[in-house]
Amino acid sequence: KAGVTQTPRYLIKTRGQQVTLSCSPISGHRSVSWYQQTPGQGLQFLFEYFSETQRNKGNFPGRFSGRQFSNSRSEMNVSTLELGDSALYLCASSFSPDQRNTIYFGEGSWLTVV
Amino acid sequence: AQSVTQLDSQVPVFEEAPVELRCNYSSSVSVYLFWYVQYPNQGLQLLLKYLSGSTLVKGINGFEAEFNKSQTSFHLRKPSVHISDTAEYFCAVSNYGGSQGNLIFGKGTKLSVKP
Numbered sequence: 001k002a003g004v005t006q007t008p009r010y011l012i013k014t015r016g017q018q019v020t021l022s023c024s025p026i027s028g029h030r031s032v033s034w035y036q037q038t039p040g041q042g043l044q045f046l047f048e049y050f051s052e053t054q055r056n057k058g059n060f061p062g063r064f065s066g067r068q069f070s071n072s073r074s075e076m077n078v079s080t081l082e083l084g085d086s087a088l089y090l091c092a093s094s095f096s097p098d099q100r101n102t103i104y105f106g107e108g109s110w111l112t113v114v
Numbered sequence: 115a116q117s118v119t120q121l122d123s124q125v126p127v128f129e130e131a132p133v134e135l136r137c138n139y140s141s142s143v144s145v146y147l148f149w150y151v152q153y154p155n156q157g158l159q160l161l162l163k164y165l166s167g168s169t170l171v172k173g174i175n176g177f178e179a180e181f182n183k184s185q186t187s188f189h190l191r192k193p194s195v196h197i198s199d200t201a202e203y204f205c206a207v208s209n210y211g212g213s214q215g216n217l218i219f220g221k222g223t224k225l226s227v228k229p
Contacts, residue, residue: 004157033216043204043219056216090157099146099208100165103217105157 025093
């Protein structure tokens, strides 16, 4: 079956713009989480959604937001982009938020802010 | 709060040699433990996980890890590495039985296998 699909894979934005990234989880998975990966800070948790509800949020400013739709697809949005937002954004899905379930990651969306 | 420390940022090793990637964690509660691998320009792939039971966990690609509660460690080992094992490896923890499903990752260890 298809894995976690993230679009777009690569994008370049200018400071001050906003960006929306999309994630389609594995079929049947209802839990989606987002992570930011940078060389300096490593992998950091952004948010977690389950059944269209945000269950958990990492320590990021309010410029970072997300949502989940009824079909479990998720989007994250970053407004007023800063150079430091340049990163690989990874989406992950699992059957439910139970940590015993295997979490599957997508290939990520590479965001460059210039 | 939980944290994960991967003691080596880079590990060079020759092909067919054994390797150990070290991981220590800190937590005031019980945790689940994971090792993920990331190949260049790809996402993360689960190698293995410790949930409970036997402290020696076997994963994919010939990797195994041992959970040591007293030393709060979860080191990853492979008896004989291949060129194709060159990648970045991440150790992660999550709350045991908690309501939060997020993973807390270490900074990663880059394994470089030389011929």
